[in-house]
Amino acid sequence: MPITANDPKRKTWLDTSPDTDFPIQNIPFGVFLTRDDIITIGTRIGDYAIDLGALHQLGYFKEIELTDDIFLQDTLNDFISDGRKTWRLVRNRIADIFDKENPQLRENEDHRKHILFTMDEVEMQLPVQVGDYTDFYSSKEHATNVGTMFRGKENALMPNWLHIPVGYHGRSSSIVPSGINVRRPWGQTMPEGETEPVFGPSKLIDFELEMAFITTDANVLGEPIPVNEAEDHIFGLVLFNDWSARDIQKWEYVPLGPFLAKNFASSISPWIVTLDALQPYKVAGPKPEREQLPYLQYKGKKSYDINLEVYIAPENGQETKVATSNFKYMYWNMSQQLAHHTVNGCNVNSGDMMGSGTISGSTPDSFGSMLELTWRGAKPISLADGSERKFINDNDTVILKGYCKSDDIRIGFGECRTKLLPAIKQ
């Protein structure tokens, strides 16, 4: 099926800026609260939020087989369950409705009033109810950097790392959308040279620059997903900030992995950019350094060229870019991750979220966490206001951005913007 929504020549009758993340070729999906306090599923073109519930009620999707209330929901889970064929039909139809040449909605002022909002009139929600959240650890540069700091250069990359897309389970309940503040957590730490742990607010709060993909009901318990079919079950991606408390992590993570160091919050960008929209940005991934087992061997290109940036803004201060990375640096791609996750029969559901792990490049300015950027605090970063950061300070805002670019088209993710509030009193 051709993905006509991606046609680079298409223009919209909506007034959009040429450098928007959301041209008519993007058409992401999200959930928002309208000015009338109604929750609806929507899409975005330029700075317009588009109410898909209203569009559907007004008959704009009548050629597509959809239940009446599919967009009148507070999560995308049911729509995602409808499968890739339906996502494509809907996305193509939206592109048609907003195409410059199509007068149907453009000339209907009454309909436009029900359907169109400006972005400042809506409040973005979590786009899915996350059933299970898995976090991978698929950037070789990140695993090597962290391994070196936590276990020394000799044991940096574990023997399994080049054979397994290492992953672990995370906490879904504390995933919040961009714009929701998070709190500095309390926890146990073991200070250097001490023999008794202490309890207090974490002193080493970090971001992790990640992306996450959202799956559909991909398989039933017991049935693996082959690596070359994996993309059929991926709805789209978001930016993902896997907040981490490095001092808590160091003390707790042996032998079962990070727990409270991670589960106090993870932040995501609210618009899910579909895998379909990202097709023009497919690229080859890094060459395997060791032969991979057959269930992880794939055909064709499975990596995506997505530029990633991290900014820090102190309270009342301007944003400073602190890192520039790219999703294509990942050693293990999403297809390999999903094939590995299900090779034992583990079942994946609509709305499940799978984080990439921190995405670091090979140069020091491309590292995806403060831990790596400042090398555990040894090399502080200077911000535009003259202050320095080893980790994240109270009331700092961390902003992740991501976009693809080819010729004149830019497909972006908007922002994942989160302010770190001081710890509560205990």
Add this chain to the structure above:
Amino acid sequence: MPITANDPKRKTWLDTSPDTDFPIQNIPFGVFLTRDDIITIGTRIGDYAIDLGALHQLGYFKEIELTDDIFLQDTLNDFISDGRKTWRLVRNRIADIFDKENPQLRENEDHRKHILFTMDEVEMQLPVQVGDYTDFYSSKEHATNVGTMFRGKENALMPNWLHIPVGYHGRSSSIVPSGINVRRPWGQTMPEGETEPVFGPSKLIDFELEMAFITTDANVLGEPIPVNEAEDHIFGLVLFNDWSARDIQKWEYVPLGPFLAKNFASSISPWIVTLDALQPYKVAGPKPEREQLPYLQYKGKKSYDINLEVYIAPENGQETKVATSNFKYMYWNMSQQLAHHTVNGCNVNSGDMMGSGTISGSTPDSFGSMLELTWRGAKPISLADGSERKFINDNDTVILKGYCKSDDIRIGFGECRTKLLPAIKQ
């Protein structure tokens, strides 16, 4: 509020066996499919399944503030959200309805027909939609045994273990109720002495004898639950078999913990026994061997005396008891686990499940896994049919049982019974 449903003198007008796990003092909650193919929330007395949806429609709960459809649901999540006061009122009311002295339902044959099923007429379902599943590692004996085998005696118990109720996130999607078969998983392993991993069905499938507690909407993101308030947010417990593939686990678990070795399946008993029903069996826990941080220090008794048993039944063979343990052996109790889990502000929701970790005692016949019982296969177990087991064979059924006992009252959990099917062809 007195928990009158626990009155040991109370008798029921239903015909029940004296050694049932489900006397009128138990009154657990579950979800079942009736002979009419209707899903309902119910309870159990003796071998009767009781349709609470029908009881409510017929007006038996009219003194309690409940929404009309609270029991006409396919999970207990909304009922659990109603909170402890409501759970108690409903449980006490059920005890009244089935009290020997109460003729209201006993003498109403038409109502009885709508409300009462025998257990063989219903099909038990998963009682909750599990939002997040966390597994703790709270038995000192188990942690010591496994640590000795995986890392040697010197590093058996990690330095953090006596300070932290160590836990990690698990997979909720693959939690299944008793009676659902599970498949031997495929996966990567690194055979002893080799340098390249191999791919095949796991050769070392194990059970883990655990219990799990189910929470209500306990807190909002950012707000910890104090240790002495934790039990207010615990609805009840089930038996929990945390299936494990030891060979996959050994190769994958460093540094982020077990993943595919665990997430192919976990099995639970279908009736949630309320924490209220277990109050008579509260006991003091093990004395801390190291001083615990104040947020983990609790008042009163927080452990529970629950006898636990594991049986293995080969195909067409009889059950052999292979382990006898007790929930009271846990070094860290549920209150400490929940306080720890939320001390960083992590939010807990209705239907979340928290496993205890494998519950081993101090003697070799009280170990809660084959790994420990056979000491990694070095000391095989003999079954009643004369066969031997190092781990679990294809078509073996593993049965967990659990019960409390005092005077003439036995409060039990029924069974968690799961057959291991052979690996699929790949």
